[in-house]
Amino acid sequence: MAEDASLLGLAGRRVLVIGGGQGMGEATARHVSQAGADVALVDLVAERAEAVAAIVRANGTRAVTILGDVLEDAQIPRIVAEAEAGLGGIDALVSIVGAARWGSLMETTGADWDAQMALNLRYFFLVSKAVAGGMIRRGMGGCIVGIASVDGQRASPMRGAYGAAKAGLISLVQTMAVEWAPHGIRANAIAPGHIVTPRLYDTPHRQEAYAASLIPLRRRGTIEEIGKAALFLVSDLASYVNGTVLDVDGGQLAANLFPGGLPGANG
Ligand SMILES: NC(=O)c1ccc[n+]([C@@H]2O[C@H](COP(=O)([O-])OP(=O)(O)OC[C@H]3O[C@@H](n4cnc5c(N)ncnc54)[C@H](O)[C@@H]3O)[C@@H](O)[C@H]2O)c1
Numbered sequence: 001m002a003e004d005a006s007l008l009g010l011a012g013r014r015v016l017v018i019g020g021g022q023g024m025g026e027a028t029a030r031h032v033s034q035a036g037a038d039v040a041l042v043d044l045v046a047e048r049a050e051a052v053a054a055i056v057r058a059n060g061t062r063a064v065t066i067l068g069d070v071l072e073d074a075q076i077p078r079i080v081a082e083a084e085a086g087l088g089g090i091d092a093l094v095s096i097v098g099a100a101r102w103g104s105l106m107e108t109t110g111a112d113w114d115a116q117m118a119l120n121l122r123y124f125f126l127v128s129k130a131v132a133g134g135m136i137r138r139g140m141g142g143c144i145v146g147i148a149s150v151d152g153q154r155a156s157p158m159r160g161a162y163g164a165a166k167a168g169l170i171s172l173v174q175t176m177a178v179e180w181a182p183h184g185i186r187a188n189a190i191a192p193g194h195i196v197t198p199r200l201y202d203t204p205h206r207q208e209a210y211a212a213s214l215i216p217l218r219r220r221g222t223i224e225e226i227g228k229a230a231l232f233l234v235s236d237l238a239s240y241v242n243g244t245v246l247d248v249d250g251g252q253l254a255a256n257l258f259p260g261g262l263p264g265a266n267g
Contacts, residue, residue: 009236011036014087016080018070018127019096021048023197024147027227028094029056029063032234038062040083040090044069062087070097070123080130089138092234093131094145095124099199100162113161120165125172128187132180141184145233146173147226148189150249166191170245177243186242190229193249194220213262216251 015032019025021043029039033056041056043049046067053063064086068079083090098120101112128144135142149166156163169189176187194211211220229248232238247253255262 007235007237008035008231009239010231010234013037013091013234014040014089015092015094015234016040016042016083016087016090016131017094017096018042020052021045022052023096023199024192024195024223024226024230025094025096026052026055027223028096028230030059031224031227031231032092032094033059033061033063035231035235036061037092037234038087040064040066040087042066042068042070042079042083070127071118073126076123076126076130080127080134084134089140090131090134090142091140092143092145093128094230094234095127096147097123098147098149098166100149100151100156100159102158104158105160108161116161116165117168120162121168121172124169128172128176132176132183132185135185136180136183139183141186143186143188143234143238144173144176144180145230146187146189148173148191148245150191150193150247150253153191153245153247153253173245174243181242186233186238188233188238188241188243189245190226190233191245191247191249191253192221192226193247193252195226195248196220196222214252214255215249216255216262218262219250221248221250 015037017025017029020029020041029052038061039056041049049065053065056063066082068075124146146169148169151163152166152170173187173189212218
């Protein structure tokens with residue numbers, strides 16, 4: 001195994017990845033399976049989930065794939081039940097699905113707002129509740145990881161509903177961390193900065209030149225770096241980490257750049 005399984009404590013643990021078919025979800029599945037965890041992969045696209053399942057199995061652990069849409073409330077009990085049945089229980093949830101809709105506050109309609117809350121916050125609440133219910137019934141504890149964003153912690157011009165939803169996710173994770181701690185369940189969020197993902201790779205506003213002027217480490221992050229953060233949070237290395245936001249942003253939030261820019265970035 002590439003990771004030290006004894007230190008991470010993930011051998012034989014069962015990890016459910018929502019949106020496991022590509023990008024951050026794929027990297028998470030790869031890293032936790034290298035550390036010995038079994039993985040249930042939920043995705044809208046069967047071929048994506050199957051491809052990641054093959055990677056997990058090549059790492060020597062079990063994988064189950066579940067085709068489903070977490071934005072449909074009625075599917076959530078079935079999705080979680082299939083994961084529990086397929087792996088014999090769930091010890092950790094890593095929930096990846098989310099996306100920003102671009103537009104100013106003035107351009108954002110009530111329907112846009114609702115859609116952003118559904119895609120970035122509401123399903124995460126319902127899936128986490130279903131998974132935590134099983135964890136509480138089994139009495140073995142567990143952990144939950146949601147994907148927030150730097151946008152949930154500062155103003156998010158041109159994606160205000162997204163930022164509000166991610167801020168809500170952070171608050172929700174803190175409440176889970178408090179309400180479910182008596183059951184041995186930890187809950188945390190990862191806040192990515194600018195990450196190169198399959199979906200966003202070619203988006204012009206994410207180009208490296210832009211990143212180099214905004215991000216202290218002078219580059220965008222990788223899905224590997226998000227997968228490793230998820231690996232840490234679900235592992236025993238994070239056994240006393242509960243209710244936190246782990247910024248994985250190259251120092252973006254720390255920099256407070258406007259209006260001067262990074263030292264040397266503007267010549
Ligand atoms: N890329 C960045 O720079 C960045 C920055 C901050 C936060 N984020 C957050 O990171 C997360 C991952 O974003 P991404 O672009 O890598 O993900 P993505 O859009 O590539 O989605 C990951 C997987 O989820 C699946 N999926 C999408 N909707 C689903 C649904 N309703 N039900 C089941 N599966 C579904 C997709 O098929 C895909 O395989 C999001 O929450 C996003 O808000 C990204």
